[in-house]
Amino acid sequence: MASLVQIIRRNLTIFYPPHPAKAADAVRFGLLGASNIAPMAIIRPAVSHPEVIIAAVAARDETKAQAYAKKHNIPVVFKSYQELLDDPSIDAIYIALPNGLHYEWTLKALKAGKHVLLEKPSVSNASEAEILFRHELLKGPDAPVLLEAFHMRFHPAWQSFLSLIDSPNVETAYSSLSIFKGAFPNDDIRCVYDLSGGALMDMGAYTVLSLRQIFGTEPEECIECVPRLMPKGWDQKCDQASKAKFKFPNGGIGTVDVDLALSGWFGQPAFSAPKCTVTHREALVEDRLPAEQEHVVVKTVTFYNNVLPTFWHRIDIVESHTIRNKESRKLIKSWTKKSSKKVYNWESQGDTKKPGEDHWTTYRHMLEQFVNKIKKREGSGVWMDGEDSIHQSAMIDSAYEKAGLPLRPSSKYKVEV
Structure with a gap:
C-alpha cells in the first residue's frame, strides 16, 4: 500500500x-x-x-x-x-x-x-x-x-542501470520502444521523408542511444536492418518500424526494435513497455573449489520503462551461477540469484550533493544540467556533447544504409558567420 x-x-x-x-x-x-x-x-x-x-x-x-x-x-x-x-x-x-x-x-x-x-x-x-x-x-x-x-540519460535511474553494466563484457543488448497502432496518423510529420521522418529518427533514436551507452563505444557496423515501410499510398521512403543489429568492437551484438504503429492480434493496436536487456559474457568467479572445477556466472540486467522512469520503472538483475567440470563441462551445480531496484533520486544512490526530487522527470533533470552549463556550474557530470551527437547521427545513418533506404535529406540552408 x-x-x-x-x-x-x-x-x-x-x-x-x-x-x-x-x-x-x-x-x-x-x-x-x-x-x-x-x-x-x-x-x-x-x-x-x-x-x-x-x-x-x-x-x-x-x-x-x-x-x-x-x-x-x-x-x-x-x-x-x-x-x-x-x-x-x-x-x-x-x-x-x-x-x-x-x-x-x-x-x-x-x-x-x-x-x-x-x-x-x-x-x-x-x-x-x-x-x-x-x-x-x-x-x-x-x-x-x-x-x-x-x-x-540525465535521470539517476539510467545512470544506476549503466553502473550495473560491464561494457567490455556485454555479449548482447536489446533495446525496444514502440507506440500503439493509430497513435499517429500516416501523414504525421514523423512519417514524412522530406521532413526527415522515420521510426529510427523518432523513437528509434532512443534505442540507438541506449546501445551506444550500454557498450560505451560506437558500433563497427550495422550488420542488419529490416524496415517495415509506411503503408502503400503513404511515404515509402519512411520506415514505420525497424529492427536493426549492430556489431560492436568487443564482438557484442546490439539490437534495436522500434515501431510507430505496433499491432497485435487481428491487426489491433498493441502495447509493449519500453525496455533494455543486457546479457554479459560468462565470467569466472574466484572460489575455493577442487582444481578440476570452475564457477562461472552470467549476469543479465533489464531496465523496464527506461525512457520515462519517473512514472514507474524497475531494474532487474539476474545472475545465473554454474559450477562445472573444467574439461568435460559437466554440470555439478547451478542456481540463480535475482534482485531488483528502483531509483528515483540521486540520494538513493548515496549521492547527496546532486539535487533532485522523486517527482523530477527525465526532462526536469536535463533542464537542471542545461541551466548549470549556461551558468558555468559543475552540475551532475551527465552531459551529451557535440561529438556524441555526431556519432548518434552516424549510427542511425548506417542503419538506413543497411536497409537500402536513402539518408534523410540535408538542408540547403547556409549560415554566414
Whole structure:
C-alpha cells in the first residue's frame, strides 16, 4: 500500500509541480513551434525550476500560437521564428520543430547568440551533425550552449542501470520502444521523408542511444536492418518500424526494435513497455573449489520503462551461477540469484550533493544540467556533447544504409558567420 501511495503522490506532483519564486537572473526561454511535446519536455519542468522562465513562443500559425500561449501561460507570442530570435530579452531557445528544420533554425538561433535545447534527433544526418556541432559559432569561452535533448540519460535511474553494466563484457543488448497502432496518423510529420521522418529518427533514436551507452563505444557496423515501410499510398521512403543489429568492437551484438504503429492480434493496436536487456559474457568467479572445477556466472540486467522512469520503472538483475567440470563441462551445480531496484533520486544512490526530487522527470533533470552549463556550474557530470551527437547521427545513418533506404535529406540552408 505504501508503494502505491508513493506512486500516486509522485505522479500527481509530476503534473502539479511546486512553484518556487523565480530568480532575478533566470534563463528566459523562447519556444520555436507550438509543439505537443513542449508541455512535458520544458513547460512543466520549468515551473519547478527557479532559474527558468518560459517567456515566449512563435509558430507558423499565429492563431495557434496565441491559443497555445493562453493555455500554457506564456506571456509573449511572436509572429515569426526569426522575430523571436531577434528579441534580446530571450536567452535560450527550445526547438521542437519537424526534424528537417532543426539544422537551419539551430544555426540561426546560435548566430543570434542564443543557447539551444534541441529536440532529438538533432539533425537529419551525420553530415549535418558534423557541420552543426563543429561550427565556429560553438567555439570560444562565451559560445552558446547547444544540447541534443536526450532526456533519458540525465535521470539517476539510467545512470544506476549503466553502473550495473560491464561494457567490455556485454555479449548482447536489446533495446525496444514502440507506440500503439493509430497513435499517429500516416501523414504525421514523423512519417514524412522530406521532413526527415522515420521510426529510427523518432523513437528509434532512443534505442540507438541506449546501445551506444550500454557498450560505451560506437558500433563497427550495422550488420542488419529490416524496415517495415509506411503503408502503400503513404511515404515509402519512411520506415514505420525497424529492427536493426549492430556489431560492436568487443564482438557484442546490439539490437534495436522500434515501431510507430505496433499491432497485435487481428491487426489491433498493441502495447509493449519500453525496455533494455543486457546479457554479459560468462565470467569466472574466484572460489575455493577442487582444481578440476570452475564457477562461472552470467549476469543479465533489464531496465523496464527506461525512457520515462519517473512514472514507474524497475531494474532487474539476474545472475545465473554454474559450477562445472573444467574439461568435460559437466554440470555439478547451478542456481540463480535475482534482485531488483528502483531509483528515483540521486540520494538513493548515496549521492547527496546532486539535487533532485522523486517527482523530477527525465526532462526536469536535463533542464537542471542545461541551466548549470549556461551558468558555468559543475552540475551532475551527465552531459551529451557535440561529438556524441555526431556519432548518434552516424549510427542511425548506417542503419538506413543497411536497409537500402536513402539518408534523410540535408538542408540547403547556409549560415554566414
